[in-house]
Amino acid sequence: MKPTPTARGILLALILGGMAVANLPAQVSFERLREAAGESRNWLTYSGSYFSQRHSALDQITPANVGDLELQWMYQAPVFGPWQATPIVVDGVMYVSQRPNDIVALDARTGRVFWVYSYPTPSDHRACCGANNRGVAVLDGRVFMATLDAHVVAIDASSGALLWDVEVADRHLAYSFTLSPLAVKDKVIVGTTGGDRGIRGFISAFDAETGEEAWRFYTIPGPGEPGHETWEPCPPNPETYCDPEAWKHGGGAAWLTGSY
Known part of the structure; x- marks a missing residue:
C-alpha cells in the first residue's frame, strides 16, 4: 500500500505557557519499549510493556493514603459516547486519542494542551459497535494511530x-x-x-x-496458504446454501493490540 498525500490531516497546534513544542521529549x-516495564514513571505502550500485564510498579499510592487523593487537573475532551483509549506517557507528556480519530498531547503534570491533531474521519465508515479508538503507539x-476508515x-x-x-x-467493504x-523494532503493527x-x-x-507495508498475515487463509485445505468443497447439489469462496x-478480525 502506498502512502496517500499528507494533506489529508487537519492540524491544530497550540503552544502554551511559552514552552516550545519542538522541545517536547x-x-x-x-530499546526503551523493550524495557518499558522498568520505566514505572512512564507508560510507553498500550499495555504498559510488551508483556501486556498492565501492571505498574509505582508505590506512592497505597491503601493507607488513597483516601487523601485530590484532583490536580482536568482536561475536558470533546467526546460524546464511549471512550476506550489508554493514554501513553513519555517523560511528562501524555498522548491520548479521542474519538473518532483525534490525538492530543498534554502536559501530564498540569493538563495544558501542547497540540491537537484531528484526522478527517469520513462519515460513511462502517466501524461496528461504536466509533472507538483505543489509543496510539x-x-x-x-505517534501512530489507526483510524476508523x-x-x-x-x-x-x-x-x-x-x-x-x-x-x-477499503472502508466501503467494512x-x-x-x-x-x-510498535516493534522499526515496524508498526495493526489488525x-x-x-x-x-x-x-x-x-x-x-x-x-515511510509507511510502506512490510507484510500482511490473513487470519482466514486463502488458496495456497496453510490451512486453506481445511475448507471442505461444496457438494454437487447442496441441500443448503454453500459458498465456495467463504474464505473471502x-x-x-484482529482488533486487540498484541504482545511481543
Whole structure:
C-alpha cells in the first residue's frame, strides 16, 4: 500500500505557557519499549510493556493514603459516547486519542494542551459497535494511530504535524481499525476490525519511517496458504446454501493490540 498525500490531516497546534513544542521529549526507541516495564514513571505502550500485564510498579499510592487523593487537573475532551483509549506517557507528556480519530498531547503534570491533531474521519465508515479508538503507539519521535476508515497515520510527536498517511483497506467493504497500534523494532503493527460485517481479517506491519507495508498475515487463509485445505468443497447439489469462496468474508478480525 502506498502512502496517500499528507494533506489529508487537519492540524491544530497550540503552544502554551511559552514552552516550545519542538522541545517536547519524544524519543522512544525500540530499546526503551523493550524495557518499558522498568520505566514505572512512564507508560510507553498500550499495555504498559510488551508483556501486556498492565501492571505498574509505582508505590506512592497505597491503601493507607488513597483516601487523601485530590484532583490536580482536568482536561475536558470533546467526546460524546464511549471512550476506550489508554493514554501513553513519555517523560511528562501524555498522548491520548479521542474519538473518532483525534490525538492530543498534554502536559501530564498540569493538563495544558501542547497540540491537537484531528484526522478527517469520513462519515460513511462502517466501524461496528461504536466509533472507538483505543489509543496510539510511539516510536522514534513519531505517534501512530489507526483510524476508523482503515488508514494508519504517523504524527510528529513534538509538533503534531502529519508525517504520512496510508490507506490500508477499503472502508466501503467494512474494513476499519479501532485498536492501538503496536510498535516493534522499526515496524508498526495493526489488525483490522469488521468481522461482524464479513471482512477477511488480517494483521499488517508498516515501516515506521515511510509507511510502506512490510507484510500482511490473513487470519482466514486463502488458496495456497496453510490451512486453506481445511475448507471442505461444496457438494454437487447442496441441500443448503454453500459458498465456495467463504474464505473471502470469513471474519477473523484482529482488533486487540498484541504482545511481543
